[in-house]
Each structure stands twice: as structure tokens, then as C-alpha cells.
Amino acid sequence: MKFIYDATLTYAYTMVMLRYTNFESGELVLTSHRFLWGRPGDISRGLTCLSLSLRHIVFFEEEVPGPFSFGRSKKIIIHLSESPVDKMPGPLDNSIYNYIKFSFKEGLDPNFHTHLSDTIMRRVWEFTPIMPLNHPDSNTKNSGDINKPLPQIKTRTGIIGIERSLQEQQKATDESISMAFQDLKKLMEVAKDMVSISKTISAKIRVILDKITLPLQERQGDITEDETVRFKSYLMSLGIDDPVTRDAYKSSNEYFKQLAIQLANILEEPIKEVGGMMTLTDVYCRVNRARGLELLSPEDLLNASRQLASLSLPIVLRVFDSGVMVLQSRSHDDNAIVDVIAELIKERGSLTAEEFAQSEGISVLLARERLLVTEKRGRASRDDTIEALRFYPNLFLEKDD
Amino acid sequence: MAEIEWPWQYSFPPFFTLQPHSDTRAKQLAAWKSLILEYYRITKQAIVDIREVHSSPLFNNSAINRILFRQDNGKLSSEAILLILEELAKSGNASPLDKTKQRWLIYWHTLEEWGEIIYNWAQDNGFIGSVCTLFELTQGEDTTHQEFYGLDTEVLIRALKTLEANKKAELILFDDNQGVKFF
Incomplete structure (x- = not known):
């Protein structure tokens, strides 16, 4: 039999005692053998709590509110027998009182009274030997309304x-x-x-x-x-329906070759679209985006790109003097590009990489490389100022004076 | 002082940036050399101080806001101008005045040429065997139409020293009396 009451408990313990205690705002549980008191939730979690064996109870009564008491809390006084000599130490060392008082500040189930008297009357503890303390629920008897075993209660000191x-x-x-x-x-x-x-x-x-x-x-x-x-x-x-992966090849050389072929296949068109040249970083992003899950490492991409030239594929790797690497279509002709750029510079008077990139729709990096190639061929001269690196027609060589 | 006629390069911004392309750079340096010599000839100057070139219209074309002194990461770089001066030195048209190469003498004629020009003048005007003061040579009434009129004294002395080496003249240098005797 088990009842849980949300209750505030004023509790004085041991057999001879009574005192206003600090055991407040707790839960009181009545079992067939004992009273248990603990902080809210502690009992169901099996944490430390106080216990009072019912066999010590001599009788109990409800306190009649005195003429001066205006508290709404119900109080139940439990009178206890003398403590046995072998009693384990309790929460208080001693007390001059021989009763304890439960105070239920938030009301009391009207059945509590009956349940308590029933339980005491039955004196279950006299019929069944008290089980070891850590199995108390095995002898919480019956009465049908037990649907959960009581959590383990242990003495915790x-x-x-x-x-x-x-x-x-x-x-x-x-x-x-x-x-x-x-x-x-x-x-x-x-x-x-x-x-x-x-x-x-x-x-x-x-x-x-x-x-x-x-x-x-x-x-x-x-x-x-x-x-x-x-x-x-x-x-x-x-995307790429069947990406070339390293696992499929025994030698990394063969893997790079196949990868190079695939690169050529998927990139030939896009590279033409962007003007015959694509930086390796752009290539890396594009390829891995197309591959989805089977991502390429930058090293693999670079190694595969290096194979492009020897495989006579339509695109080749090109390293500019600055170290910038691009894939460019094999048909890409520097001379033609240089001519076009030299013309453009002449047309505009001067050109920066940013302006060139904007007008051609290519990256600034590429634009810069192309201008540098043009300069390298002696078709442009530079004007390096704080604002920008600006390219002019190479009048030094073109103008005869 | 005659006005210089600036060449087309002077208003071409890349002229003020050292060109990396070797052929282009060669042309650029040649243009700078002739411009510098021309400028110094016309203005009758002799000394380039690298620390002061920003105030010289030669190296600083304020019209196009370009200066041969390039601002490199906030530091003035004299790389370009030094390179040009070294080129001038190679052809005997300049020499540094100090070890840090901050000050340079510019010779729009090489010292040998100057020596010859002066010696020819001395021969033509009967000064062989006699003494001229340096002041007479560069500021005197007899030389107003000569090229070396108004020539920097230091350049003059160096030019005369080339004559001395060839036993064609002897420099007489006292504290205040500077003269030369032609042979």
C-alpha cells in the first residue's frame, strides 16, 4: 500500500522527542511497513530519505485547531513508543518529545486517515519477517493498487x-x-x-x-x-554519373590518367565557354560539385591535370610565371589572345586587370595573367602606381624616334 | 636658361615605372638617359641628389602625377633612378659623389670629351703655355659662347684632370686660386 502526498512535513524523530524541524516541503509516503519522507522526487528516484517504521506507532490523532490557530494546514500527531535500545542513529540525536507531527500545508487526502489506521491495524510487519533493507519493495504487500515497485531505499549515511x-x-x-x-x-x-x-x-x-x-x-x-x-x-x-575513384585502380598512375580523361571530357566545353582558360581553383570547385560525394583532393586533381598534356587531350595544364595554374584548351593560342589584348589596350588607352576582367567576364586573376603575358611579349608596358597596375600600349618599342 | 622640350615619353605614364620586359626596359632606360643629359645640359646643372629628385621636374611629372620614385609599401624606392644613374655611369656620363650613391655628378659630355673641348678652345685662342683661372673658363667673357660656360667647377676640375693625365695641362689648386696651365 502506497500513498504519495504532496505535503509539508514538520517532523521530529526518534522515540522520545518533538521539536520543530527543518524537514519541510517534502513528500510523505505510507507503505505497509513504514513512513517515508523525502525531498520532492527523491523517493521515486531512490535517493536518501527518512523512514519511520510503523511498528513504533502507539496511536495517532488529528490535531484539533486551537482557537488561536488560523492556519489552514492539517496536522496529524503520531505518538510513538519508546525507542529500542538497538536503534540506529536518526536524523536528530535526541528529543524530549514522544510524538511527531505531520503538517500538510497543501491539504490532505481525506482517505489518508483511513489508510493509516487500516495499515496500523493490519500490522503487516508482524506477519512477514522484515526483509533486508535494500529490498523493501518485495514485501510491500498487495492491496492491488501497487502498480509500480517502490524504488530501492537504502540507508545512506x-x-x-x-x-x-x-x-x-x-x-x-x-x-x-x-x-x-x-x-x-x-x-x-x-x-x-x-x-x-x-x-x-x-x-x-x-x-x-x-x-x-x-x-x-x-x-x-x-x-x-x-x-x-x-x-x-x-x-x-x-553531375558525373560515374566518377573515377582511386579504389577502382591499382596504380595511382592509371588512376590519374583516367581522371585526366574524365576531366577533359567534362571540362572541355565549360572551358571554351569561359574563354579557353579556367583557373585550377575554379576547376576544383566545378569538378567536385559535379562529383557530389566522391570528392577529389587538390593533389589528385593537380596530378591528373599534369597528365593532360601527355594524353593529347583537348585541354592542358598551364603554369604561369606567377605560379598560377590554369587548365586551358589545347587550341588556345597565346598569340591570338595577345593580339586581341594589345588591340584592346590601344583602344582603351590603358587597362587594369580589374577593368579587363570586367569587360571579358573572366576572373581578375586570369585577366592579370593574360595582361602579364601580353607584357611579356613586349606588347604592353606597365604603369605601376599606388592605385593600380595599369597597362599601356608598348610605345617604347612601337614608337620609332 | 633655355626651356627644355620634353620628349613624348615624359607624359607617358609607363615611363615612370621600371619595365620588366627586357627590350622595353632597354628602350626606356635609353630614353631616360638622353632625357637626363639633355635636361642637365640645358639647365646647366651637374648634381643629382636622389633624396631630392621628387622636387625636380625631371623626375616628377606633376601634370600626369607620376614620379620616378615609386612608393613601394610606403617606402620610397630609388631602384629605378639608381639603375638609370648606373647606366649613365657605364657610358661615362655620371659618377657618384659619395659611397651611398645618393649624390651624383652628371656629365652631359664625358670627362674626356670635356677635356678635349676645353683643350681645343685653349689651342684655338692661344692659351697654350699660359695659365687660366677656372673662373675665367666657366664665367669669363672669352667663353660665353662656349659649351663649358657655366660648367660646374667640380666637373671642370675632373675634366681638366683627364688632360693632366695626358700631360696636356697642369692644375694649380690653392685655397682660393684655382687655375690651369695648358701645354
């Missing part, structure tokens, strides 16, 4: 008590951590599924690609050339 509570806290932490890891395991299981799904999709696309790239006569005839082209363009716009 001294260093042992502190150690025990620390241990328990540790255990609780362990449990919550392992709970969290269970969640993580589940997530990883799901992730495995996700990976396998994406692999199947990739494989399916490859099958379709193989089909549509079969020679004409072997094709099943249901896909026209137009459709093939369109489908391919869809795939391209989605």
Missing part, C-alpha cells in the same frame, strides 16, 4: 552513502550514454542502406548508359539518337 550515490549516478550516466550509442548504431544501419541504394541507382544508370552507347546495330532500336543525346545531357546536368 557517512562516506559509504556518498560513495554509493556517486556509483549510482555513474551507472545512470553509463546507461544514458549506451542509449545514445544505440541510436547512433541505428543511424549507421540506416546509412548503410542509403549507400547501397545509391549504389544500385548508380549501377542502373550505368546499365542504361551502356545500352545507349552500344553501337547502332546492337541497340534495341527503341532509343533514338536524339534521345540518347538528350539523356546524356540530363546525366551531365545531374
